[in-house]
Amino acid sequence: MADIDLDHLQRLAALRLNEAEAERAYRELEGIIHMIDAMRGIDTEGVAPMANPLDAVQRLRPDVVTENIDREAYQAVAPNVDGGFYLVPRVVE
Amino acid sequence: MKWQATIGLEVHVQLATQSKIFSGAPTAYGAPPNTQACPVDLGLPGVLPVLNEQAVRMAVRFGLAIGAQINERCVFDRKNYFYPDLPKGYQISQLDHPIVGRGKLEFALPDGAQRTVTITRAHLEEDAGKSVHDAVPGATAVDLNRAGTPLLEVVSEPEMHTPAEAAAYFRALWQLVRAIGICDGQLQEGSMRCDANVSVAPTGSDTLGERTEIKNINSFRFVERAVRYEIERQIDVLESGGRIVRETRLYDDERDETRSMRAKELSDDYRYFPDPDLLPVEIDAAFIEAVRADMPELPSARQARFETDLGLPADRAAALAEDAELANYFEAMTAAEADPVLAANWLLNDVAARLNADELGIRQSPVAAEDLAMLVRRLSDDTLSSKTARTVFDRLWAGARGVDAIIEQEGLKQMDDSDALAAIVAEVVAGNPDQAEQFRAGKDKVLGFFVGQIMKRTQGKANPKQVNILLREALK
Known part of the structure; x- marks a missing residue:
């Protein structure tokens, strides 16, 4: 059995799963852990860790403003906006 | 028991790029909410980050300025929360492979003592947006303009021991990033924000105490006060038999205290992993050399040059060199053939006082460097006295241009007719026989009275040196 603290993960992600969702999430996470366990069995002696599987390096972009900001269009998909702000349920630490 | 505090600082330096670190959106400060955030900054599905070359260049420039190793390969990671x-x-x-490795920052403490603090690393990252909790009742309003603004996080070793030292380090870093042109240094706009890690342990102990982290300090004064408060708080807790809990604390400048934000163990689970959207960044020797070739003079080098080449006293040289804009203004003056020592004195006294009073920076000075240089030249060649020079300066400040024209218009030219001056001196001496007698009886102070009278008669246009010589002659 994998050691999964689903309560902790929910807290980190600010999610509240119901029982059925929690069960499904648990199964999926278990699958991921099994996959990682299987990968751990591979002999990686002498293989340098890679940050990315592509054999390429990052291309850089010149420091130029290229975007026209269409706030109205971007905010059309937001559930709640006011005065140009996105509104979310009140978060206070 | 005696206690020793240990302090390390993490400073977030906002890089002065035109566009965001991973998108082509603008970085202007103070724009209406969400008008500087494009789909990449908003985190919309399907977008990909592309790294800004200028942000990389600025990070390398910082690394070179602190004599650090520039890592030829660096990696971006996701910090999840x-x-x-x-x-x-x-x-x-960036977690395990930051762009800038270990370096050093040298600076002077307020008492003049030199300190060197090791900088562990500096890494590139993106800023978050801003949450406003009091704008809309019952909701949190989010402005993502700042999201994606490039930051260089500069992490020091825990090598500082007093609040003053922490403040001096923060100030030195502020001076450096402005001097090398990678940050505008506007603290009130959040261009540099600092987190302080503070712990205390019995003096002589070879292990450090448990530390707390004070978040988001944004001024030199607050660094000093927040760290001082936190050291005292920890000592109080330990001396009353308590123990320090590792936690994040927030400095409240209105109450001058720190208070607990959240327990570290709850939130510090960032599950870092390499960002699959970004490839490793390779920085080759040619790139580094190009940045080096482009590097502006550092404040320490500039100060040394002001002392040795221009003959400035160390304190004046330091005061000018630490402010890049002021130093540029000064050099524009010396390029216009102003005497360096006089130019420095005018800048650091008269000009600084006026700028302060009018709450202006040197860049907004109403007096052009060329005009102030000419004023200093007219002082050096005795056309102006220090008194008439101030009159000219007032006119310049009020918007007049051309020192010689002002001198002409206002009739401020210093008297160079020594016969005319000698006549005035003789008259003043003759008109005040009592004071003349006092002087002859050895009361040297009376000389000042005579100088004053003569300056009044000449409307300040007499050359004080000449007045002195003539007076002493006349009073014999």
């Missing part, structure tokens, strides 16, 4: 002003749910940062 949930907060509404972080729309992707992760911040792109």
Whole structure:
């Protein structure tokens, strides 16, 4: 059995799963852990860790403003906006 | 028991790029909410980050300025946490392979003592947006304009021991990033923000005490006060038999205290992993050399040059060199053939006082460097006295241009007719026989009275040196 603290993960992600969702999430996470366990069995002696599987390096972009900001269009998909702000349920630490 | 405090600082330096670190959106400060945030900054599905070359260049420039190793390969990681002003749910940062390795920052403490603090590393990351909790009742309002602004996080070793030292380090870093042109240094706009790690242990102990982290300090004064408060708080807790809990604390400048934000163990689970959207960044020797060739003079080198080449006293040289803009203004004056020592004195006294009073920076000075240089030249060649020079300066400040024209218009030219001056001196001496007698009886102070009278008669246009010589002659 994998050691999964689903309560902790929910807290980190600010999610509240119901029982059925929690069960499904648990199964999926278990699958991921099994996959990682299987990968751990591979002999990686002498293989340098890679940050990315592509054999390429990052291309850089010149420091130029290229975007026209269409706030109205971007905010059309937001559930709640006011005065140009996105509104979310009140978060206070 | 005696206690020793240990302090390390993490300073977030906002890089002065035109566009964001991973998008082509603008970085202007103070724009209406969400008008500087494009789909990449908003974390919309399907977008990809592309790294800004200028941000890389600025980080390398900083690394070279602190004599650090520039890592030829660096990697971006995702730092995962949930907060509404972080729309992707992760911040792109660098964990194990930062762009800048270990370096050193040298600076002077207020008492003049030199200190060197090791900088562990500096890494590139993106800023988050801003949450406003009091704008809309019952809701948190999110402005993502700042999201994606490039930051260089500069991490020091825990090598400082007093609040003053921490403040001096923060100030030195501020001076450096402005001097090398990678940050505008506007603290009130949040261009540099600092987190302080503080612990205390019995003096002589070879292990450090448990530390707390004070978040988001944004002024030199607050660094000093927040760290001082926190050291005292920890000592109080330990001396009353308590123990320090590792936690994040927030400095409240109104109450001058720190208070607990959240227990570290709850939130510090960032599950870093390499960002699959970004490839490793390779920085080759040619890139580094190009940045080096482009590097502006550092404040320490500039100060040394002002002392040795221009003959400035160390304190004046330091005061000018630490402010890049002021130093540029000064050099524009010396390029216009102003005497360096006089130019420095005028800048650091008269000009600084006026700028202060009018709450202006040197860049907004109403007096052009060329005009002030000419004023200093007219002082050096005795056309102006220090008194008439101030009159000219007032006119310049009020918007007049051309020192010689002002001198002409206002009739401020210093008297160079020594016969005319001698006549005035003789008259003044003759008109005040009592004071003349006092002087002859050995009361030297009376000389000042005579100088004053003569200056009044000449409307300040007499050359004080000449007045002195003539007076002493006349009073024999």
